[in-house]
Amino acid sequence: MISRKRTTTLSAGLLAGLCLLTAAPSAPASAYPIKRAALTRSPLYATGPLPTADCPERPVKPGNANSAKSYILPLLDCLGTSWGAQLAKARIRFTAPRVQFIQRPSKVCGHPWPKNAQGLYCPSQRRVVILLDKHLTRQAEDLFLMDVIAHEYGHHVQNLAGIETAFNGLAYRGKAEYYEQYRRLELQAECLAGAFIGSVWESLDRTAEDWDYLLEATRESGDEVTKVRDHGKGRSIATWLNRGFRAGGPGACNTWAAGTASVAAAPAG
Numbered sequence: 001m002i003s004r005k006r007t008t009t010l011s012a013g014l015l016a017g018l019c020l021l022t023a024a025p026s027a028p029a030s031a032y033p034i035k036r037a038a039l040t041r042s043p044l045y046a047t048g049p050l051p052t053a054d055c056p057e058r059p060v061k062p063g064n065a066n067s068a069k070s071y072i073l074p075l076l077d078c079l080g081t082s083w084g085a086q087l088a089k090a091r092i093r094f095t096a097p098r099v100q101f102i103q104r105p106s107k108v109c110g111h112p113w114p115k116n117a118q119g120l121y122c123p124s125q126r127r128v129v130i131l132l133d134k135h136l137t138r139q140a141e142d143l144f145l146m147d148v149i150a151h152e153y154g155h156h157v158q159n160l161a162g163i164e165t166a167f168n169g170l171a172y173r174g175k176a177e178y179y180e181q182y183r184r185l186e187l188q189a190e191c192l193a194g195a196f197i198g199s200v201w202e203s204l205d206r207t208a209e210d211w212d213y214l215l216e217a218t219r220e221s222g223d224e225v226t227k228v229r230d231h232g233k234g235r236s237i238a239t240w241l242n243r244g245f246r247a248g249g250p251g252a253c254n255t256w257a258a259g260t261a262s263v264a265a266a267p268a269g
Contacts, residue, residue, distance in 0.1 A: 032177045032260070038166035039256035043090035049249035050082050050199035057204055060140035065103055065132040072130065072149055079153040082196055087160060097156040098127040105131065119148050121155035123164045128152045143214040147193055154192030158185065183263045184255040186231045187240045191253035194244025215242055233264055
């Protein structure tokens with residue numbers, strides 16, 4: 001089993017927060033309830049399951065960036081069709097994200113490429129950036145590549161729905177509270193990825209073992225691996241991914257109303 005590089009969003013809150021929090025005291029280890037309606041009661045949650053759709057996968061050659069790109073581009077079309085229809089139910093205007101492929105870490109969206117990131121989303125530019133390195137396609141037969149792309153598209157959905165903006169406006173009393181808020185953002189994107197994958201599952205020619213393999217790999221790729229407490233325990237990431245997959249819609253992805261234990265970080269160490 002290989003460990004997975006994480007995906008992320010270059011939110012204004014994270015970039016500012018990492019600078020501001022270096023000298024901030026840690027908040028008590030207690031729950032930090034989210035009270036902003038744009039997060040806890042987004043109209044996106046009431047849109048029901050995503051429409052069932054066909055999105056057959058194209059073959060990917062291990063370590064081959066061009067074949068990975070040929071896999072990703074049709075997948076992005078599927079994501080746009082599905083999420084465009086879903087957002088329309090909530091009367092949220094849809095626009096497709098810009099997409100950029102790079103083959104080595106570089107400065108993106110005005111900032112250095114985050115350590116351990118396989119893909120990222122730039123909210124201000126509405127841009128998805130994918131690192132097409134050998135790691136991404138090392139095990140081309142599994143679902144990791146689809147999950148990476150669907151996760152980044154989940155951040156785009158959050159942005160269009162106003163969730164990203166509401167997140168950036170949240171107050172926090174220290175590093176612990178800020179990172180819990182950020183984990184809610186990331187875990188929601190992973191849940192949205194699961195919802196999309198569930199909606200196209202019947203067209204993927206996949207087995208239950210394929211899904212279980214992705215979940216197992218995800219459990220091994222959380223904060224325990226990267227030592228950064230911003231995405232959650234691997235077990236938490238896998239739980240939210242599977243929750244979205246089983247429900248098939250964003251109504252299952254309200255991480256902002258979930259208890260602290262559901263979005264917990266791995267123990268520091």
